[in-house]
Amino acid sequence: MPAHLIIEDGNPWWWDSADIWVVPGNDPNGAPGAPIAGTSNYLWGRVHNTGNSASNGVRVDFYWADPSGQIAVGAATQIGSAFADLPPGATQEVLCLVPWVPVIVNGGHECLLAVAHGAGDINPLPDPLPNGFLFQPTQHDQIAQRNVTVVLAARRAQLLAIRVAALPRQARKVALHLEYGGDVPARLLATLGLGKLRPAKAGLVKAGLALTPHCNGEAPDAQKLELDVPRGQAVPVYLNLRPAVLPEGEYALLRVLETQDGKVTGGITYLVVEQGGQRHAGQDSQEEQAS
Incomplete structure (x- = not known):
């Protein structure tokens, strides 16, 4: 079996993913919490390789979008990426290398998305994702959505x-x-x-x-x-x-x-x-x- 990259969905609804989270403030290793608009926040993701083959150089891209239900490429803004090498059966927490500054107009109430691209994945996504491509976490194991607002x-x-x-x-x-x-x-x-x-x-x-x-x-x-x-x-x-x-x-x-x-x-x-x-x-x- 090749590599199988997964960013887990939420339960009962996929947009409640706990595999994406925010650390507000200037310390990426600080406590997680709700994002703060107009200031730096760090994004973390958790990616799993449940396959029998390694996937090295995995790239996890992070996006934000206005609060909405269904989201497509073009309506989401890419923030940055994280990278990892994942042996078979491994799970790794990855840090987006670019801080995220939520827009003040929404008070920091944005939707977050994480997308994993990796070598040898069993069902790879197009890379780059084409314009209009729907982020559909229920159909793609490599995509997760966090549309949770405090x-x-x-x-x-x-x-x-x-x-x-x-x-x-x-x-x-x-x-x-x-x-x-x-x-x-x-x-x-x-x-x-x-x-x-x-x-x-x-x-x-x-x-x-x-x-x-x-x-x-x-x-x-x-x-x-x-x-x-x-x-x-x-x-x-x-x-x-x-x-x-x-x-x-x-x-x-x-x-x-x-x-x-x-x-x-x-x-x-x-x-x-x-x-x-x-x-x-x-x-x-x-x-x-x-x-």
């Missing part, structure tokens, strides 16, 4: 932008809907600097979708939106998050699911935490790493 609970409604795009030659009919509650794996929480936070009870966070950028906590925004996206264009959608007061040590989970013809094609995960909760969870995570 949102600090506030005393007033918050407005977050989502981008729904169509390929240059194909229009799309897309539906977005909201999914509340649940939990995420401890491994993913650790890479967010959220340590030992626990999932909160359902109903603590309210939200709605809208096509216009208003932020009115009393507005009955939609729980589901259907969109016709012209080919080659993108349609903005706005997520209106209502104020929430969370118990200490807990987080609230909200997902925006994008579907086409009844099939989930992408999504975004939002973890809502209290201001102090993120700090203390990050400290717990650092203490665990030090012990």
Whole structure:
């Protein structure tokens, strides 16, 4: 069997990958956490070779894109690359050699992608990836997506932008809907600097979708939106998050699911935490790493 490169997807949704994470600040070996807009952040990835042959000179390319469901080459911006030699059965954590500075306009709420290219891979990707190529982690073991945003609970409604795009030659009919509650794996929480936070009870966070950028906590925004996206264009959608007061040590989970013809094609995960909760969870995570 040749080499078989894998960057693992998230569970239950692929865009929750814990094999991509951010270290904010100037020390790439610091504690993981949420990215900070306008400053340097370092990107890490975890790549596996489950094959029986070595793959030397593996290159892992990192990208960022505006928060959206389905993403294609051309809509994502390449940040930089990491390199590794992977013997059979090896797993290696790799550091992107170029720091990432998230754009302030989105508050650091961008989607991240990692793509592995390596010699002798069982099913290699085109290199370079052609324009318009869809990043589809469920179809390519070498691609992983992290579309997870940490949102600090506030005393007033918050407005977050989502981008729904169509390929240059194909229009799309897309539906977005909201999914509340649940939990995420401890491994993913650790890479967010959220340590030992626990999932909160359902109903603590309210939200709605809208096509216009208003932020009115009393507005009955939609729980589901259907969109016709012209080919080659993108349609903005706005997520209106209502104020929430969370118990200490807990987080609230909200997902925006994008579907086409009844099939989930992408999504975004939002973890809502209290201001102090993120700090203390990050400290717990650092203490665990030090012990």
